[in-house]
Amino acid sequence: MGPLRFDVVVAGSGPAGATAAIVAARRGWRVALVDQRTFPRDKPCGDGLGPGVAQLLRRLDLDHILAGETPAASLTVYGPAGVELNAALTGLDGMSTEGYVVPRADFDQRLRLAALNAGAVDLSGHKVTATGLADDRRWVSVRRAGTEHRLEAGLVIGADGAYSVLRRQLGAGRPSGRSTAIAMRAYADSDAFDPDGPLGQRMIFEWSKEMLPAYGWVFPNGKGTVNVGVGIMVSELRRRSLDLRRVLDRFADSCRQRGIELGDLYAHRAHHLPLARPIPRLAHERAALIGDAGSMINPLSGEGIVYGMNAAYELVTRLPANLSGAVEQARALAEFETWFRRTYRAHLISSRVAHGLMSIPWWARHMIRAANNDPVVFRDAVDLLFGLGRIRAETTWRILRHGW
The missing domain is CATH 3.50.50.60 (FAD/NAD(P)-binding domain)
Structure with a gap:
């Protein structure tokens, strides 16, 4: 043929x-x-879809692909020394934050x-x-x-x-290994993140001292299931001889100790991320x-x-x-x-x-604290995570000022 x-x-x-x-x-x-x-x-993936995905689907007249899905409503970030950020993702000045978990x-x-x-x-x-x-x-x-x-x-x-x-x-x-991260995700049952649950459609990130230089996430799909995962640079994983599955299990346990309802993890899958x-x-x-x-x-x-x-x-x-x-x-x-x-x-x-700065405990602590105290820092951080944001001199100054 x-x-x-x-x-x-x-x-x-x-x-x-x-x-x-x-x-x-x-x-x-x-x-x-x-x-x-x-x-x-x-x-294998965190299953998160940023606002740009929803915007492009609308441009392509493919709104039906996200029909029936509930957008994430709020964000929690855990950092070193017990610092914590809780904020709504809706109503940010001049920003689209219509993110989904599918x-x-x-x-x-x-x-x-x-x-x-x-x-x-x-x-x-x-x-x-x-x-x-x-x-x-x-x-x-x-x-x-x-x-x-x-x-x-x-x-x-x-x-x-x-x-x-x-x-x-x-x-x-x-x-190269220096530019590649590796992540592992699993799923867990949890009604806490359903729209009418105690946490609602809340996305969770953790950059605690116990986790660094890895970070963790919990992303809910609003249907009784959450995506739980951790990510780390391949070079750091090898240098520290870490077992990624154990890192994920420890992260899930830390969430449970905070009172977050998570069932047993299942469907573990790891994947490389060429950054x-x-x-x-x-x-x-x-x-x-x-x-x-x-x-x-x-x-x-x-x-x-x-x-x-x-x-x-x-x-x-x-x-x-x-x-x-x-x-x-x-x-x-x-x-x-x-x-x-x-x-x-x-x-x-x-x-x-x-990413490099958030791997440093003292900077991660000040960054999260500043985002809690200053709405401009929070908006810029969200834009960096989910939009096209960039580090600005004014934001850096605000982090140094409001992060202490």
Whole structure:
């Protein structure tokens, strides 16, 4: 059998890949959506969806994907020496804080089905093994049940995750251990976080001295279940010879000791997070990297979905109508990479600096105390976690002033 021809091949059916497939199919292109897994499937993640995700879904007329989900209403942060922050996420001046918690098994399947409904061809269960150039097209080899197939397209989009085959094949290399975090998540039953429960739709972070340099989270989906997880840099995990599952168990126990209702943990899954420190080359000849494959992950929060989805939207909308034109396509890919770096550089650098500072107990204590005492500091901290915020000189001064 000869090669299967498409206009666009998208490797990876996660949020970034599915978004790229949706936008490309709506432009009238023949799109292949490839993933080595069959869906629905579990995906280790904190399951948090920031405000930018909801905004992009509305822009794409995909509001139904979050229909029936309840947005997070408040935030609690535990820090060193017993310092604690409790605040509402609604009503922040000039900010959208419409964040949700949706299990990735559900969210990714909904987004993938939207791509198939838009016209993308379902090639789930196919693993990408290699790529190369042939005349004016790029080919991708995929394997299923021991059989190799060849796909050809005017453009290949690599959204195949933290262990991206396409990233390596395109010469962008592997993420280094110094720029990679590892997280473990589990689920627990808890009615305390339901909308009518004692805690409500409350997101919890912990940067306590006992946890550092790791941090922990509890994210509720409002349906009797919470996502409980911890994250740490791979280099620190190795240096301290830590058992990540034990770190997670200790964090869950500390939550219970605070009176937070958590059932037994189950469905433990660990995953690597290639952080945006630095971002690899994104634009290649007739190919581009987005999402985790492009290290589009916030070094402070570990969030990556919003960056990958926005990158997918911008990438595909910037492409020329005729994908066979090599010069026009190369120019569009270069412009996409320039846009991403200019848009997110200051934010991601600020997040990297904040991540380092929050690993220092005295700074974490003063930062959390200042956010409790100064609404400007709190607003900027939320913007850094969930928006496009950056470290500002005024905010740093306010932290030093109000954090004592």
